[in-house]
Amino acid sequence: MRWLLKSLALFACGYALGLVLFALLSAALPQLRQMLLELLVSKAEAQEAIVGSAGYAILLNNLLASLLASYGGVLTTLAFARLDAAPDPRLGALRRLDGRLRNAGEEALKFYLSLFLIPAGVLLLNGAVLGFLLGFYLSSPGEYLARLLPHAIFELPAILLSAGIGIKIGDALLPELGTRLQAELLRQARRTLPLYLLVVLLLCVGAYLEA
Secondary structure, eight states, X not given: OHHHHHHHHHHXXXXXXXXXXXXXXXXXXXXXXXXXXXXXXXXXXXXXXXXXXXXXXXXXXXXXXHHHHHHHHHHHHHHHHHHTOOOOGGGGGGGGTOGGGTTOOHXXXXXXXXXXXXXXXXXXXXXXXXXXXXXXXXXXXXXXXXXXXXXXXXXXXXXXXXXXXXXXXXXXXXXXXSTTHHHHHHHHHHHTHHHXXXXXXXXXXXXXXXX
């Protein structure tokens, strides 16, 4: 379950970054802070207009985000492997980021970013959005919780689990990045499908309760 703890830690980092962003913009650029809020609202309204329901718009958004978090790194790495690009010597700096890379070959370094960047990015972005929105409710945390809880019960665990799937696949691949990379990637992806079905179920239940 270490992959799930990593998922939670990245989400928490994103949440903290969102709060920091709110504080900085409030102090220096309040107009930009308001523009970001309006952008988030207009995005939600546009999705609702497309599908005709707020619940289904949220479901569609979450399904796309969960699919990207779970298997975006797999697809990116498969595409990257087909390009057969040479390792970049500058990637050696990654060894300081992850202790498992100390004795890893150049191929492991080459694919490290493609395996982990997308699930980590989804977690950081989703956490940052919620942390940023919290800033507007610091004087009324009860209202923030009332707005968040209907989503948090099912959708937050689903996002954490889906990004955790992407991290789990990357963790499984790191020790054995050899000539059978593509076959091993697909095998690991197939092994996580039952977990991803749980993600879809959580998101569908959450959307049904909100519809």
